[in-house]
Amino acid sequence: MIAGRVWKYGDHVNTDLIIPGRYLDDYDPRALASHAMEDVDPLFSRSVRKGDVIVAGRNFGCGSSREQAPLALKHAGVGAVVAVSFARIFYRNAINVGLPVIACPEANILLSTCDEIAIDLEKGTILRTVPHLLVEFNPLPEFLLEILADGGLVFHMRRRFSEWSSPR
Amino acid sequence: MTFAQKVLSHASGRQVSPGEIVNARIDVAMSHENSLLVIKAFGEMGAKVIWDPDKVVILFDHRVPANTVKTAEGHKAVREFARRHRLPNFLDMGEGICHQVIPEKGFALPGTLIVGTDSHTTTYGAFGAFATGIGATEMAAVWATGELWLRCPETIRVRMNGVFQKRVSPKDAILYVAGDLGADGADYACVEFTGDAVDRMSVAGRMVLANMSTELGAKAGIAFPDDKTAEWLSKRTTRKWNAVFSDPAAEVKDEFEYDMSSLGPQVARPHRVDDVVSVEEIEGKTIDQAFIGSCTNGRMEDLQAAGDILRGRKVADSVRLIIVPASREIYLQALDGGILADLVRSGAVVLNPNCGPCLGAHQGLLAAGERCISTTNRNFRGRMGSPDAEVYLASPATVAASALRGEIADPREV
Numbered sequence: 001m002i003a004g005r006v007w008k009y010g011d012h013v014n015t016d017l018i019i020p021g022r023y024l025d026d027y028d029p030r031a032l033a034s035h036a037m038e039d040v041d042p043l044f045s046r047s048v049r050k051g052d053v054i055v056a057g058r059n060f061g062c063g064s065s066r067e068q069a070p071l072a073l074k075h076a077g078v079g080a081v082v083a084v085s086f087a088r089i090f091y092r093n094a095i096n097v098g099l100p101v102i103a104c105p106e107a108n109i110l111l112s113t114c115d116e117i118a119i120d121l122e123k124g125t126i127l128r129t130v131p132h133l134l135v136e137f138n139p140l141p142e143f144l145l146e147i148l149a150d151g152g153l154v155f156h157m158r159r160r161f162s163e164w165s166s167p168r
Numbered sequence: 169m170t171f172a173q174k175v176l177s178h179a180s181g182r183q184v185s186p187g188e189i190v191n192a193r194i195d196v197a198m199s200h201e202n203s204l205l206v207i208k209a210f211g212e213m214g215a216k217v218i219w220d221p222d223k224v225v226i227l228f229d230h231r232v233p234a235n236t237v238k239t240a241e242g243h244k245a246v247r248e249f250a251r252r253h254r255l256p257n258f259l260d261m262g263e264g265i266c267h268q269v270i271p272e273k274g275f276a277l278p279g280t281l282i283v284g285t286d287s288h289t290t291t292y293g294a295f296g297a298f299a300t301g302i303g304a305t306e307m308a309a310v311w312a313t314g315e316l317w318l319r320c321p322e323t324i325r326v327r328m329n330g331v332f333q334k335r336v337s338p339k340d341a342i343l344y345v346a347g348d349l350g351a352d353g354a355d356y357a358c359v360e361f362t363g364d365a366v367d368r369m370s371v372a373g374r375m376v377l378a379n380m381s382t383e384l385g386a387k388a389g390i391a392f393p394d395d396k397t398a399e400w401l402s403k404r405t406t407r408k409w410n411a412v413f414s415d416p417a418a419e420v421k422d423e424f425e426y427d428m429s430s431l432g433p434q435v436a437r438p439h440r441v442d443d444v445v446s447v448e449e450i451e452g453k454t455i456d457q458a459f460i461g462s463c464t465n466g467r468m469e470d471l472q473a474a475g476d477i478l479r480g481r482k483v484a485d486s487v488r489l490i491i492v493p494a495s496r497e498i499y500l501q502a503l504d505g506g507i508l509a510d511l512v513r514s515g516a517v518v519l520n521p522n523c524g525p526c527l528g529a530h531q532g533l534l535a536a537g538e539r540c541i542s543t544t545n546r547n548f549r550g551r552m553g554s555p556d557a558e559v560y561l562a563s564p565a566t567v568a569a570s571a572l573r574g575e576i577a578d579p580r581e582v
Contacts, residue, residue: 012351012440016548020555021527025231025238027204039555059352059385063546064527065287065301067205088356088387089287093303141189143317153305157213157312 002079002100002119004051006111011057013040015069015090018061024068032068033075050077053119055111057083061090070094080119082107082126082137095144098152102126104137111135121145170323170418171390172358175298178412179281186322186421196223196275197310198284200266201230201239203246205304206285206311215312218253224311225275226250227259229266230523235530264495264521267291267379267463272497274405278393279412283307283316288463288545290386293378294371295401296393296411298358301382321358321387322421323414328365330429335579337473338373339465339543339563341365342380343434345426347444355385357421360414365428366391371400372467379464380545383441433579435541436561439549447566447578454486455560457540458571459552461492461519462526465543465564468498474568475507477582483515484574490532492519516571528552534559541570 017040019032026032037044054060054073060083061069070093073081080100094101100121107126110133111117118127124139139145150156169177170186177183180190199206203226218224226246234240243261250258263269267288270276278296282289285307292299302316310316328341346353359381366374374391381389391397393411401409414420433447460466460474471493483489491511493499499521502508508518524530526544533553534540540552540559547559562570565579572582 014546014548016527016546016551020550021529022533022550022553024529025236025242027208027242039550059355062351062385063287063548065285065289065303067202067285067303067305085352085355087352087385089301089303092306096303096305153309154209154212157215157309161214161312 002051002053003117004049004053004079006113006115006117007044007048007052007054008111008113009040009054009056012059012062013056014063015061015066016063018069019066019072024066029071029075032072036072036076045076048077051079052077053079053117054081055083055107056081057108058085060086062087065089067093067097070097070099074099084108095147096153098148100148102137104135106135121148169415170358170420171360171412171414172298172321172323172388174412175279175281176318176320184320186320189317189319191315192281192318193315194223194283194310195280196225196282197307198225198266198270198282198289199304199307200226200286201228201242202285202304204242206307207246207249209305209308210311213308213312215308218255218311219314221253221255222257224255225257225259225270226255227263227266227269228261229264230527231530232261232520232522262496264498265463265466265523268466268494268498271295272404272495274401274407277401277405277407277409278397279410283310287382288379290382290389291375291379291463293381293388293390294374295397296390298388300387319356321356323360323418324354324357325360325362325420325423327363327423327425328361328428329363329425330365330427332365332428333432333580335565336431336433337563337565338369338376340431340434341426341428342377343436343444343561344431346380346383346436346442347434349384349424351383351440351442352385354381357386359384359386359389361389361391367394370469371396372469375467376464383545433563433566435566435576436547438547438558438560441546441561447562447576451576451578453576454539455541455570455575456487456538457532457534458487458489458567459525459532459540459542459544460564460567461490461494462523462544463494464545466492466494466498468501470543470564471502471507471511473564475510477565477568477579478514478572479510481514481572483571486574487571489516489571490519490525491516492525493521495521525552541567541576543567
């Protein structure tokens with residue numbers, strides 16, 4: 001279960017906005033996290049709390065293939081990104097680094113900044129208690145949920161490799 | 169079946185339809201500086217052996233020569249990994265921008281499936297390859313297994329007909345299409361560029377279309393191989409290849425048709441690639457920097473277009489003109505042909521082949537309040553330096569004309 005506050009952003013939030021190219025010579029996730037969303041919202045990285053959820057418009061994560069974009073968000077504490085639609089490489093990268101991504105146009109219409117919400121990835125629900133609101137979305141395919149449950153592709157592959165090499 | 173279906177069916181060993189997810193065998197796996205992230209993930213996964221070292225290509229192009237100690241240390245770690253794993257296709261930092269070098273070295277073959285840890289990997293679609301950008305962690309899985317899950321995309325056909333006006337180029341065409349379809353107009357799709365204008369286009373021009381298809385959200389952008397493709401490749405590889413085409417009756421999601429004969433120079437305004445206007449609408453806007461280069465427009469015909477406008481003339485005093493040939497091969501050709509000398513005499517600063525200025529990573533960064541017109545592919549806020557700078561995207565001819573005038577200018581009128 002993911003639980004936190006909503007941070008709303010618009011359409012076409014690109015990966016240069018999520019983590020500018022000028023910081024990419026540093027591969028330390030904590031250093032990246034300290035610049036997350038800097039050019040669109042300088043307050044974000046200082047104020048975001050663990051489990052908070054970004055809710056955005058169309059084509060979230062468009063642009064560069066930099067995996068540092070979802071990595072910076074994850075290490076800043078973001079629990080999930082909910083958007084009307086995603087750019088394809090960001091979508092893949094987010095799952096691969098263990099950051100849940102949810103395509104859900106209704107959420108963008110119905111939720112506001114600072115709403116407290118809880119997300120159930122398997123059931124496909126976003127719940128806001130005050131005032132009450134339940135939004136449903138199509139859960140990810142099972143093999144992607146498995147990657148997320150393992151904490152990302154690295155841990156997923158590690159499990160697979162150890163299963164292959166252990167005696168049956 | 170569509171081109172995308174055929175390539176992914178072949179790569180996965182079963183017949184696939186759009187929307188299906190397949191496990192596909194990869195023909196070429198390209199990565200650059202972010203190989204460091206790939207190596208890290210590869211180790212953390214517990215992987216030991218690269219599935220097929222011949223199919224892995226690594227080079228440095230984003231920050232070369234190293235701009236910081238951190239970069240130098242990253243380069244060093246990747247270099248050592250390449251040596252330890254005896255990777256035959258490790259090309260270090262001297263060859264140029266990956267999306268130019270991969271085709272030049274004969275890795276971009278028609279009908280193949282190529283992945284790269286860079287969004288502009290779509291460039292190899294100009295040769296009829298299915299080529300797409302992926303992330304670093306999943307590249308580690310490719311290195312370990314040679315396979316990757318991919319969703320078979322729907323197909324969108326973009327037909328370009330008619331003859332380009334003088335000093336109007338494929339860059340103007342793709343900017344116009346971006347403005348028309350929007351930055352997510354081809355989301356997840358395979359875009360097929362067809363029509364007589366594409367048939368007449370040089371290989372370099374088709375590379376511009378395929379390169380920028382990712383700015384429409386496309387998974388791949390294709391121009392189908394012909395005699396020009398074959399001739400280009402024959403100078404670079406002896407490997408056999410099979411061209412793959414969509415069947416005439418294959419189902420496509422959408423079709424768009426554009427008349428090139430009426431198209432003028434186009435400019436994308438900050439901070440969106442799809443905010444595109446004709447040059448007449450914004451000419452006269454003063455500029456501080458002009459940039460010609462990148463995986464989009466750093467090829468010989470781009471330098472020639474700039475040379476035709478700037479030869480024997482001087483760049484405006486108020487403008488810094490930066491020129492970056494996309495590869496060593498192009499650099500040498502431009503040196504031998506004298507174009508670089510002409511451009512340097514006109515006031516240009518020429519850099520070694522690299523990506524740096526395009527993504528604000530290395531050299532040529534912009535200060536707050538500055539305005540740059542550039543042949544690159546993205547004008548996002550903060551892309552080329554300060555978040556308070558402005559980047560306009562245009563063709564090499566438009567950038568050269570603007571450098572000459574000191575303001576955004578119509579290349580047909582200089």
